[in-house]
Amino acid sequence: MRLATLKEGGPDGSLILVDRTLSRAVSTATLVPTMRAALDDWENLESGLRDLAAGLEDSGIAQDAPLDFIELTAPLPRAAQFLDASGYLNHIELARRALGESLPETLETDPLMYQGASEPLGGPRDPILAADESWGIDFEAESAVITGPVEMGASREKAANSIRLIMLINDVSARRLVPAELQKGFGFIHGKPPTACSAVAVTPDELGDAWDGARLHGRIRSELNGVLIGDPDCGVEMQFDYPELIVHAAKTRPLGAGTILGSGTVSNSDRARGSSCLLERRMIEKIDKLDRRSELMRFSDTIKIDMTDAKGQSIFGSIEQRLEKM
Amino acid sequence: MRLATLKEGGPDGSLILVDRTLSRAVSTATLVPTMRAALDDWENLESGLRDLAAGLEDSGIAQDAPLDFIELTAPLPRAAQFLDASGYLNHIELARRALGESLPETLETDPLMYQGASEPLGGPRDPILAADESWGIDFEAESAVITGPVEMGASREKAANSIRLIMLINDVSARRLVPAELQKGFGFIHGKPPTACSAVAVTPDELGDAWDGARLHGRIRSELNGVLIGDPDCGVEMQFDYPELIVHAAKTRPLGAGTILGSGTVSNSDRARGSSCLLERRMIEKIDKLDRRSELMRFSDTIKIDMTDAKGQSIFGSIEQRLEKM
Numbered sequence: 001m002r003l004a005t006l007k008e009g010g011p012d013g014s015l016i017l018v019d020r021t022l023s024r025a026v027s028t029a030t031l032v033p034t035m036r037a038a039l040d041d042w043e044n045l046e047s048g049l050r051d052l053a054a055g056l057e058d059s060g061i062a063q064d065a066p067l068d069f070i071e072l073t074a075p076l077p078r079a080a081q082f083l084d085a086s087g088y089l090n091h092i093e094l095a096r097r098a099l100g101e102s103l104p105e106t107l108e109t110d111p112l113m114y115q116g117a118s119e120p121l122g123g124p125r126d127p128i129l130a131a132d133e134s135w136g137i138d139f140e141a142e143s144a145v146i147t148g149p150v151e152m153g154a155s156r157e158k159a160a161n162s163i164r165l166i167m168l169i170n171d172v173s174a175r176r177l178v179p180a181e182l183q184k185g186f187g188f189i190h191g192k193p194p195t196a197c198s199a200v201a202v203t204p205d206e207l208g209d210a211w212d213g214a215r216l217h218g219r220i221r222s223e224l225n226g227v228l229i230g231d232p233d234c235g236v237e238m239q240f241d242y243p244e245l246i247v248h249a250a251k252t253r254p255l256g257a258g259t260i261l262g263s264g265t266v267s268n269s270d271r272a273r274g275s276s277c278l279l280e281r282r283m284i285e286k287i288d289k290l291d292r293r294s295e296l297m298r299f300s301d302t303i304k305i306d307m308t309d310a311k312g313q314s315i316f317g318s319i320e321q322r323l324e325k326m
Numbered sequence: 327m328r329l330a331t332l333k334e335g336g337p338d339g340s341l342i343l344v345d346r347t348l349s350r351a352v353s354t355a356t357l358v359p360t361m362r363a364a365l366d367d368w369e370n371l372e373s374g375l376r377d378l379a380a381g382l383e384d385s386g387i388a389q390d391a392p393l394d395f396i397e398l399t400a401p402l403p404r405a406a407q408f409l410d411a412s413g414y415l416n417h418i419e420l421a422r423r424a425l426g427e428s429l430p431e432t433l434e435t436d437p438l439m440y441q442g443a444s445e446p447l448g449g450p451r452d453p454i455l456a457a458d459e460s461w462g463i464d465f466e467a468e469s470a471v472i473t474g475p476v477e478m479g480a481s482r483e484k485a486a487n488s489i490r491l492i493m494l495i496n497d498v499s500a501r502r503l504v505p506a507e508l509q510k511g512f513g514f515i516h517g518k519p520p521t522a523c524s525a526v527a528v529t530p531d532e533l534g535d536a537w538d539g540a541r542l543h544g545r546i547r548s549e550l551n552g553v554l555i556g557d558p559d560c561g562v563e564m565q566f567d568y569p570e571l572i573v574h575a576a577k578t579r580p581l582g583a584g585t586i587l588g589s590g591t592v593s594n595s596d597r598a599r600g601s602s603c604l605l606e607r608r609m610i611e612k613i614d615k616l617d618r619r620s621e622l623m624r625f626s627d628t629i630k631i632d633m634t635d636a637k638g639q640s641i642f643g644s645i646e647q648r649l650e651k652m
Binding site: 010011040078079080081083086101104105106110112113114115116117118119120129130131135152153174177180182183184185186187188189190191192193194248249251252253254256257326 | 337366404405406407409412431432436439440441443444445446455457478479503506509511512513515516517577
């Protein structure tokens, strides 16, 4: 099933179920009001939600209504935690070269991960807001999972079983605010404006071969102002799979229901696949000694991030965000 | 008024009002079930909560009951965001010397702050859990504020007006897991196990001279196994006050209702005040070339963090946590 959240009804929004075409939806209010509450009691609520979803597909529900993505916030607008990895070594190597920093010695054995802002998480059509273009706004196309509760020190098996939902995210970054923050040694705050999410979060069973229990497979396509920037396969060269990332995150703390783990910027070493962020594209241009150097995002630029199935149907509902002056 | 949260009733617990002696409490269920919900609608709920608190002080409420801190979780067990500053320069200087790292050039003008885990936040009697003593568990005594909503780019005035509640926290740290994380450049995850909170969070008006609208004043006393480690004044040498920290946090993102800002480990340059963590104490012992070198916490050690008023009454309800093997 596909779950989304309408902006109406308070800071946690109102949970809805969405059909396979992502065009019609039905409220879950008779069962549970919010995604947060659904994740808190998933075992008891899942079968009822699945029944409602099946009814929606059968067009047997009188209350269903057309869905406009502009009315959506993130599927889970206030997460328990948001932990974002950097799981694609090709991206790490390019990004560190861009920053003039060396690679961590433990790159291939110890996941890079940062504690991100658990709220607010934005909807698929929310603007990216910046006070100034000089912040150097960039997108980062990633996949992400939403978990149930995970105990501290959880095994890989328990971590794998905790995965409830999968979605796409745009890990918006303010590139020119990052170096000063990293120099201070405490990670990102200013450098990471609110992350935005795809329209729906999808249960693993809906994904077929695109979900192998540990990684999402398929190309995530990033277009800036309608121009393709990259479409790497998120199942290729993801150094640490989701169960590993969850185990890493839960080493010294439990994770509450509604914790989001991000994969990191999707990146394939095959140059034909392009990039999932502008920082990486700029670095490749520099390495290739091209005269052209892509700019970071300018006001009014729109970034679209999407993943489609074999029939061209969007799986998660595209993220389309315009950079606007706040 | 003094607000606390019972562990019963789900992941967000059940909100209660606590009397001045921190010995009796009354449920707020007739008004609002949880701290999270109270903060989401504070303007509408505050006066009703204050009426209930006044009734509790007058002993005019039949439903009030004795309070046992062991039944409490954090006043806000799942925060919107948890952002922890390092606001006391004396602590930063000693901590960086201990790590063999240089001081940030912008130390006095740009707050040091990290994005912490917004959940789980622990109660005042919750154990600290570690798989191994070799993690090097340490406490950090801090004050913290809980805010209402803060818009992105908020002014100092709006930031100051957003402060709803004040409490103490123990920013538990796994010292020996920190260097490897900082080397990776993405901040803390393993190095920061769950933070614990004082029994109650208190509205500013209850604090009298101890709250000046921007800083908490008074000595926060840390005792390890009953032995005083330090009692520095948290209103002295706090380089950035809370409104400044909130403005910093909200530069590139809004903060939702229920965001927690921590002050950083309280530290006074007056050596007679001791330390609010063991890392700092160990560094001072090293600088003073003492033979003695305090150990970090061992299993079964208990850390008590408290602040009392002129009459010796605990203001926030002490944090008392035992380190246990998970």
